[in-house]
Amino acid sequence: MLAIGFLTMAATYGNDNILQATCVSGEGCTFRLLDVTGEEMDVVLGTDNVYSSIGGDDLLVHAKVGEEWKTYIERDLTRSKLDRLYGGDGYTMIYLFDPQVQPKDGAWKGGTGTPVASPCVADIGSYLGRIQGLHKTGTIRFPKPFRPEFLLNNPYMRWVTVTPNRFRGIMDFGGGLSSPMKVVYNATIVNDELIEGAFEITVSVPEQSPCHVSVPVSFSCIVEADGTAENPLDENQEDDLLPVRSKGNPGDELLPVKPKGHGDDLLPVKPKSNPDELLPVKPKKN
Amino acid sequence: MKTNVTIRRWFAAALICGCVAASCVGDENKAAVPASFDGTALLAAANELEQLFSVGNIAELVGIPAERISRHVEDYDNNPSRKKLVYHWESPGSISFTTLSGEEVSLPKHHSVGIANLEAMDQETFNQRYGTSAGIKAAIDALVDDESVDADVAIAQATYLAEMAKNLSLEPLEGVGEAAVWELPTQVLHVYADSVSFTVTTNFGDDLEENKKKAIAFARMVFNNQ
Numbered sequence: 001m002l003a004i005g006f007l008t009m010a011a012t013y014g015n016d017n018i019l020q021a022t023c024v025s026g027e028g029c030t031f032r033l034l035d036v037t038g039e040e041m042d043v044v045l046g047t048d049n050v051y052s053s054i055g056g057d058d059l060l061v062h063a064k065v066g067e068e069w070k071t072y073i074e075r076d077l078t079r080s081k082l083d084r085l086y087g088g089d090g091y092t093m094i095y096l097f098d099p100q101v102q103p104k105d106g107a108w109k110g111g112t113g114t115p116v117a118s119p120c121v122a123d124i125g126s127y128l129g130r131i132q133g134l135h136k137t138g139t140i141r142f143p144k145p146f147r148p149e150f151l152l153n154n155p156y157m158r159w160v161t162v163t164p165n166r167f168r169g170i171m172d173f174g175g176g177l178s179s180p181m182k183v184v185y186n187a188t189i190v191n192d193e194l195i196e197g198a199f200e201i202t203v204s205v206p207e208q209s210p211c212h213v214s215v216p217v218s219f220s221c222i223v224e225a226d227g228t229a230e231n232p233l234d235e236n237q238e239d240d241l242l243p244v245r246s247k248g249n250p251g252d253e254l255l256p257v258k259p260k261g262h263g264d265d266l267l268p269v270k271p272k273s274n275p276d277e278l279l280p281v282k283p284k285k286n
Numbered sequence: 287m288k289t290n291v292t293i294r295r296w297f298a299a300a301l302i303c304g305c306v307a308a309s310c311v312g313d314e315n316k317a318a319v320p321a322s323f324d325g326t327a328l329l330a331a332a333n334e335l336e337q338l339f340s341v342g343n344i345a346e347l348v349g350i351p352a353e354r355i356s357r358h359v360e361d362y363d364n365n366p367s368r369k370k371l372v373y374h375w376e377s378p379g380s381i382s383f384t385t386l387s388g389e390e391v392s393l394p395k396h397h398s399v400g401i402a403n404l405e406a407m408d409q410e411t412f413n414q415r416y417g418t419s420a421g422i423k424a425a426i427d428a429l430v431d432d433e434s435v436d437a438d439v440a441i442a443q444a445t446y447l448a449e450m451a452k453n454l455s456l457e458p459l460e461g462v463g464e465a466a467v468w469e470l471p472t473q474v475l476h477v478y479a480d481s482v483s484f485t486v487t488t489n490f491g492d493d494l495e496e497n498k499k500k501a502i503a504f505a506r507m508v509f510n511n512q
Contacts, residue, residue, distance in 0.1 A: 016438075017438050019442060025381065025393045025394060025395070025396050026356060026358065026374035026375075026376075026396035026398065027358045027360070027372065027374065028372075028398075030362070033436070033438050033439050033442050035438075047386075050386055061383070063381075063383070063391070063393065065391055065393060070383075070385045070389065070391050071385055071386050072383045072384060072385050072386060072391075073386070074383075078449075079446060080450075080471070080472065084489055085381055085395070086381065086396065087372075087374045087377075087395070087396030087397060087398045087489060088372075088398065088489065089370070089372070089398065089400060089402070089472070089474060089487030089488070089489055090471075090472045090473065090474075090487075090489070091402070091472055091474065091487065092446070093443065094439050094442055094443050094446075095362060
């Protein structure tokens with residue numbers, strides 16, 4: 001009876017989030033229910049009614065072609081038939097993550113490159129310390145399974161998976177075209193030992209051209225773990241690489257970090273006691 | 287006179303060949319459990335199933351050169367009973383689609399055969415799980431009860447399983463292991479022997495009989511190679 005009620009709920013609530021298939025010819029497909037809607041994906045990716053058009057029975061497919069991923073919408077085949085088309089056995093299940101792309105366990109070195117800024121009147125430099133503080137640097141260990149939220153875990157950052165190895169996150173302070181500041185983080189898992197990306201910061205100044213700053217970032221695996229490495233998501237908040245904890249007001253995020261002393265302006269804001277600090281943004285629950 | 291002898295010899299030879307062929311056809315639908323089969327040892331090898339088969343074994347089963355066969359291990363959640371070992375190869379035909387950016391793409395199709403769901407089980411549980419739709423109902427109930435599963439994921443998975451249950455067809459097979467069930471439309475063979483169950487997955491195209499025949503042959507290989 002409970003199951004019947006549960007399945008009735010499915011008809012009502014199960015169609016908002018996109019079902020993504022990651023397919024490799026010969027290996028079949030794995031499936032993941034995205035925690036964003038098509039409308040949200042269109043906003044983050046800057047597309048016009050592309051992802052919004054994906055219906056409840058459709059599948060967003062990432063197919064591996066050589067070393068690249070190609071994306072299309074499958075409107076006819078079921079999960080099982082799609083899996084069999086790619087050589088799978090037709091038995092499919094939904095994973096909470098995309099198991100096809102996973103950086104190696106181990107110690108990684110993260111760093112930022114030289115920012116490139118367009119000439120503008122805004123004191124954009126004051127924001128850079130803040131941004132670099134949000135971003136992980138030093139020796140880090142990625143969670144397994146990999147989630148882009150770990151690159152920059154902020155409640156206002158909306159992450160979407162562009163392809164299984166490319167992620168795009170947006171923090172929009174104000175929303176829409178009139179937003180005073182927008183941070184876009186594009187990250188690509190180049191291979192299981194290298195992640196590259198860039199922060200793109202846009203600050204809008206009234207009656208002036210918007211200011212753009214690009215900060216390249218990279219992570220490289222320096223020591224591969226022996227398989228016994230702990231999941232960094234299980235660590236406590238003593239980890240000094242914790243991301244900044246939001247104070248609840250998006251406007252506050254614009255404030256630059258006040259360095260505690262010389263040479264430590266790359267340190268993030270000291271987190272308050274919050275065991276969930278490293279957890280990714282939770283998908284909405286119905 | 288000599289002609290008659292020759293005809294009789296040809297007739298006898300043909301009769302023998304026919305009997306051999308008939309006996310082969312009979313064997314095609316069987317996978318007897320040899321006395322040497324040890325279910326416990328098979329379970330112990332769950333983490334290295336790929337050691338059980340050589341690519342040559344698969345090439346012989348499939349009837350194509352070994353160099354065209356690739357191996358894929360699906361072990362995403364570190365659960366031996368959910369581990370899948372799949373052998374695949376390019377097959378005729380292609381997969382075509384148009385990407386979101388308007389690019390026309392064509393990929394080679396693949397066929398595959400593999401093994402999954404290896405776990406310890408008594409025969410009653412096997413019959414209940416694979417011989418009836420109770421297995422799917424139990425999976426749905428487990429999803430409903432498991433509060434650690436994200437609600438959206440649970441709903442999507444339960445809906446999928448319920449849809450599968452609607453079209454489910456289960457055929458018990460005699461002479462394959464100690465018990466076996468051929469499941470459609472997924473075209474997988476569930477096999478039980480010596481307190482162990484496993485599932486042979488097939489994708490040789492749309493020919494159901496071909497898939498079933500190859501699945502039984504694969505089960506035979508599991509019994510004989512272990």
